Amino acid sequence: MSLAHAILSALMDCPRSGYDLAKYFDSSVSFFWDATHQQIYRELSKLEAEGYLTAEKIDQEGRPNKKLFHITETGTAFLQDWIAQPSELSPVKDDLLVKLFAGKSVPKEIILKELAHHRQQHCKRLEEYRAIAQDLFQSTGALPIENQFQYLTLHHGIRSETGWLAWCDEAILFLQGEGGLKRQQTESRSQNPESQSME
Amino acid sequence: MSLAHAILSALMDCPRSGYDLAKYFDSSVSFFWDATHQQIYRELSKLEAEGYLTAEKIDQEGRPNKKLFHITETGTAFLQDWIAQPSELSPVKDDLLVKLFAGKSVPKEIILKELAHHRQQHCKRLEEYRAIAQDLFQSTGALPIENQFQYLTLHHGIRSETGWLAWCDEAILFLQGEGGLKRQQTESRSQNPESQSME
DNA sequence: TAACCCATGTAACCTGTTACATGATTAA
DNA sequence: TTAATCATGTAACAGGTTACATGGGTTA
Structure with missing residues (x-):
């Protein structure tokens, strides 16, 4: 594309x-x-x-x-x-989620191991992104225009990795809790999300 | 793949x-x-x-x-x-972020319009996901094993769309605020994210 | 009477992946 | 002396997109 x-x-x-x-x-x-x-x-x-x-x-x-x-x-x-030109949302494609979707057809430990593995990879990526953020945007005050847009894309990356980490943690706890028993309430803060502050 | x-x-x-x-x-x-x-x-x-x-x-x-x-x-x-088989993280590809990255080469209004457009699309998707969640998981108590994994993938979708919405809002505010002047602090809660509760 | 649902496909083309290929310079 | 960096490519194949094609039944 x-x-x-x-x-x-x-x-x-x-x-x-x-x-x-x-x-x-x-x-x-x-x-x-x-x-x-x-x-x-x-x-x-x-x-x-x-x-x-x-x-x-x-x-x-x-x-x-x-x-x-x-x-x-x-x-x-x-x-x-x-x-x-207005564009559509980019399609989602994620291997880990395909694996989870078919999760019931393998022992739970395999899924948990893969979740832990992905958690670690997202962690690493997050650190890389944070390092780039440090390099590029450590100065105080206004960002030059050239960097504002780069800042926003990087910020999205950091947000996204943070979200993955949190989801991995939840998924691991959920599956370890013998599934379903520890399910929490449906209506949550995500209805009106408290936004994370900018990096 | x-x-x-x-x-x-x-x-x-x-x-x-x-x-x-x-x-x-x-x-x-x-x-x-x-x-x-x-x-x-x-x-x-x-x-x-x-x-x-x-x-x-x-x-x-x-x-x-x-x-x-x-x-x-x-x-x-x-x-x-x-x-x-352990797998790598799925590659990220997003048109909107490419547009933002090159954002300085077009008038700011074009970017803001596209951000608003995407915000609306993510909103719509989030509602669809919530509707599916309602349909599948309205019962109280333990989820049957067949649905636990589906629940986790759906939960990721809801999380991801919620994240996109929040990011769109931040990006719009950031760009409207003449850029850079309203940048917030680098070290934030995202270091130790307060996870959103499960859907 | 127009549009949508059911149901399956072909063909051409573009995009992405994997393997192969070369060869000098530099740092551990 | 081994590996990494700089620098460019070809070839085969797999995966994804767009357009075309058919045709009865149902709903507005």
């Missing part, structure tokens, strides 16, 4: 090589998009052919030559157009 | 036709997986060819004939195996 748009966004900032983009997608873009270097190179060729990007060849000594991709005016317009 | 597994899980319950599955994926599975009828039919053929499913032909009068798919023992074993 929007790998192309994610790449164009990343190139609005500054020109980057395919390699740079792959690294970028592994860190500062990972809160909301995921792509391998193979996908990125293929998409870059396509975007160049369509005139949304131009490649600048950089000869280097002591390391491989590279191509820096710059976004063109057509590319910028294409991105702006897409942003202005 | 796991469309095959999601289909097999759905058939653990009871045999279903492709059409049934498509409807099921549109409602009770939508908290964690998404698939169109084309994908489902293709996957069913494949799963049948591999021996994980058998098709039972049902001739009907007054409406089209159909095929009911039953999971086989091989199919069950295949699913159980997959569940026991």
Whole structure:
């Protein structure tokens, strides 16, 4: 869908090589998009052919030559157009939840183990996100405009990981409590959620 | 990745036709997986060819004939195996967050409009999930084992939508507040989140 | 009489994954 | 001397999207 748009966004900032983009997608873009270097190179060729990007060849000594991709005016317009188009909610796809859904067909310990494993992975991710937050936004006072939007996406990532952690904890307790007996009330604060404060 | 597994899980319950599955994926599975009828039919053929499913032909009068798919023992074993294999976190991909990331390249009103639009869609989804929760889990006392896992997946969906709503509200306020000036403190309750109570 | 439900599919295309391939430089 | 970093790609395959196709029965 929007790998192309994610790449164009990343190139609005500054020109980057395919390699740079792959690294970028592994860190500062990972809160909301995921792509391998193979996908990125293929998409870059396509975007160049369509005139949304131009490649600048950089000869280097002591390391491989590279191509820096710059976004063109057509590319910028294409991105702006897409942003202005209202879009649907992105589809949800989650392996762990598929496993849980079929949970009754395996011993409970297997599910509990997998929940613990995922809990730990979310924990790790949360720490990574917090570290990025520290790096980027430690100054007091107003954020420069360039960083406001990045801040919001990162904040979403932190929120989402925090939510996963809490859900994992609940699910583990629920299943350990022999299921069902400890179910709590249906109407809760989530009707009118007390929002977590910003990171 | 796991469309095959999601289909097999759905058939653990009871045999279903492709059409049934498509409807099921549109409602009770939508908290964690998404698939169109084309994908489902293709996957069913494949799963049948591999021996994980058998098709039972049902001739009907007054409406089209159909095929009911039953999971086989091989199919069950295949699913159980997959569940026991530890899996990585599912990748995040979200269009709205890509738009926000590139937010500085369009007028702020466009972003605010899109945020409001998404907020409304998440609201609608949350209501749908709550309605399903009411239907399935209104009884007091212990949940039957068959429903415990479904309950947990649904609960995750409700949690996630609640989180999205709260984030949309925060993002809208943040951007309306001329950005940055109203940023709140970095260390917050999310360090040790007060979990929302179960639905 | 129009739209929706039931029910199944094909075909073309685009996107994502996995494996393979190269090769110099630098840090442990 | 082993592994990681820099840097770019091809090829095959699997998974997902969009458009097309059929056709009777039911509800507004």
